[in-house]
Amino acid sequence: TVMDILKGRKVINKRGDVIKADEILRETDVLGYFFSAHWCPPCRKFTPVLRDFHKELKHCQVPFEIIFVSLDRSPEDMMKYMHESHGNWYAVPWSDSLGKSLQDQYSVNGIPSLIVVKKNGKIVSRDGRGEVQRLGAQIFKVWNR
Template identity: 40%
Template sequence: MSELLAGVKLMDQDLEPVDPEVLKGKVVGLYFSAGWCPPCRQFTPKLKRFYEEIKKTHPEFEVIFVSRDKESQDLNEYFAEHMGSWLAIPFGEPKIQELLAQYEVKTIPSMRIIKPNGDVVVQDARTEIQEKGSDPEALWEEWLAFYE
């Protein structure tokens, strides 16, 4: 994962910088969302519950919030107040536009599970979490079968 995000600044829930090297060896979900988006506000709590459940037994899972917010303050508030304890790409980082294009994100919320080299393992993780997220462990195992 560090290859895909090399040189990109990441931040934690406290809006403090985080080195992308922390993603080494992690299964990463890119979460494309925004605070102004009603469907995002409906899905984010589900993702947060799923993330917290998976992290209990699989610390190798990480989510990165890729914001579509229109202002830095909007991103920071939405991230700090509504997201899980995952990471985010700061507002204005050019990599956001690259990721949107690379993963052909047309609508939000959207989520991709990706390999360290950036290949997509799960194209529509959002729908999978909504439909199968009540059994996080089974869904995790399903994802890993594609990951390997």
């Protein structure tokens, strides 16, 4: 399940603070894994859309969170990208093997990609990006069924 994959793991926020993934999951019913990189133009175009979507859901106190999995070329590129255009969500530390494990587990072979999963591990969308772009915040009701 999502809990098992993230159990005992740590994520970071934009400021570089380290947070236990377990703590985030306590407040979350639906999780979006955002696979992206600064060097990718479609990623840079979608990230502000995702930021606004995330902000709207957070404003409505919806139990949704995003974990960014960077495919950037360096930790500096990753942090620059996060500061430039990301929302107030979390990220797998650049050097952590968890990023590659998640990429393999969800068979991510193109970016940007938003894989949406329930807390129990069930994948509710492999096309989170397209759904967010087409339906905006309304899509959360479908994801959280």
